[in-house]
Amino acid sequence: MIIGVPKEVKNHEYRVGLNPAAANEFIQHGHTVLVETHAGEGIGFSDDDYELAGAQIIDTAKAIFSQAEMIIKVKEPQPFECEMLRPDQILYTYLHLAPDPVQTELLVKSKAICIAYETVTDNAGTLPLLAPMSEVAGRMAIQAGAHYLEKAQGGNGTLLGGVPGVAPGNVVIIGGGVVGTNAAKMAVGLGADVTILDRSLPRLRELDDIFNGRVRTVYSTTDAIAQYSAQADLVVGAVLIPGAAAPKLLTRKHIANMKKGAVVVDVAIDQGGCFATSKATTHQEPVYIIDDVVHYCVANMPGGVARTSTLALNNATLPFGLAIANKGAEQALKDDVHLANGLNVYKGLVTCQGVVDALGESLNLEYIPALQAIS
Structure with missing residues (x-):
């Protein structure tokens, strides 16, 4: 799978979706990793560090979005990023859709597969990526x-x-x-x-x-x-x-x-x-x-200590990200109910009850359980 890591664009956001070590893990599993130039420089990860890890440096976010099969970010995509998503493309990041009708509408319209870190669960009933x-x-x-x-x-x-x-x-x-x-x-x-x-x-x-x-x-x-x-x-x-x-x-x-x-x-x-x-x-x-x-x-409070936050976040997101890349989104979601709980939008369908509770009436959304949407 081709993995794309764009540079974060929110105000004073220096975290990055994959650090060089995490990028190398994907590469060791046979995947291609594309990283936007300077994506990690704000926290001490240079383009050279990514190239040494085996990643390819790409000049623009547009090129990342156009080539990648899965986009790995930290913060929710901004409107111009949502508009670069394409049908069936996988987005793996924090989304926080319930208070954000604009982003929700754009992700539904994109028909991408959008997995939110903050709703992935574990056996203990906690939120391991949050x-x-x-x-x-x-x-x-x-x-x-x-x-x-x-x-x-x-x-x-x-x-x-x-x-x-x-x-x-x-x-x-x-x-x-x-x-x-x-x-x-x-x-x-x-x-x-x-x-x-x-x-x-x-x-x-x-x-x-x-x-x-x-x-x-x-x-x-x-x-x-x-x-x-x-x-x-x-x-x-x-x-x-x-x-x-x-x-x-x-x-x-x-x-x-x-x-x-x-x-x-x-x-x-x-x-x-x-x-x-x-x-x-x-x-x-x-x-x-x-x-x-x-x-x-x-x-984005953790962005204030972006290096610590990036390392901590990558430790948590890497196993799920590898499962998605290794198996494909649908199979990974079917195999792991906890990852399926992270699915918020699937090819135009909203699969998170909390999002529908908050925005269903205003955006005319209907809740479809994740596994039902996939099947």
Whole structure:
């Protein structure tokens, strides 16, 4: 199979779909890998590195899309990239379609086979291709929050760890999954006062054991969110419903009742955000202020530490990518129900329930289960 790796084009996005080592794995299995020139240079992977790995360097994204049978990316394709897709071509990347009607419509129109990293599952019921970026984003959320709490950045001037004789900052994390757990690890490490809210009692018990009393675990209700967000210096939104739009758990009223100069970091922004006041930002302009609360809603947070993120992502995506290349998309999807859960669009059919729930009425979409669509 001919594998194409275009350069990412989103604002300050330096990650790359395949690093040289991952490209070499495809080549060792008999596949051809085409990499757009300078695709990895922003994180230290030169064209020479790719050529040494056996890949071919191609001058333009247009040439990559025209020749490749499978496109491997990191971020969702931009409209001009969607328009370069052709029927039966495989797209393997993050998609986050539920809050993005334009991309959804273009991918349906392309009749390509679109597999989303974020909805691939595993035997444990987790999301193995989303997990590494969730780990990165959770840790970055505290880093970013601590920075924007500085007075010069618009924050209230609180040091999360405090100092002897001065209380630490108050961190509230809504959601106790991968993002929330990693955010808590960073916040606890800094010495902050940490509260995690979640609606799963088993998960709250696990978190209590993991942190051995160093965090406060609270069952998430509307009242609890109102109470704890009002006390917070930093709120991290870490809620995910796989494939679906994120629920708006922090309302405009909650935001208005927060401390002046508090910071909110919405890690769910790729799925539309879990705060009512959230709107996607970029690494170039990462924050805005509403009701004296600093909002950090960067839609590609892990792109800020792009080398670490690329290596972590490739470790997770490589086995599934090789299965697709070795067997062909249809056979790979039939053989692995977890990979089939990653299929979002198949030759004009939408195969992800969450996308149809979010956009079905406005775009006149019908849900077709993945294996039914393939057959």
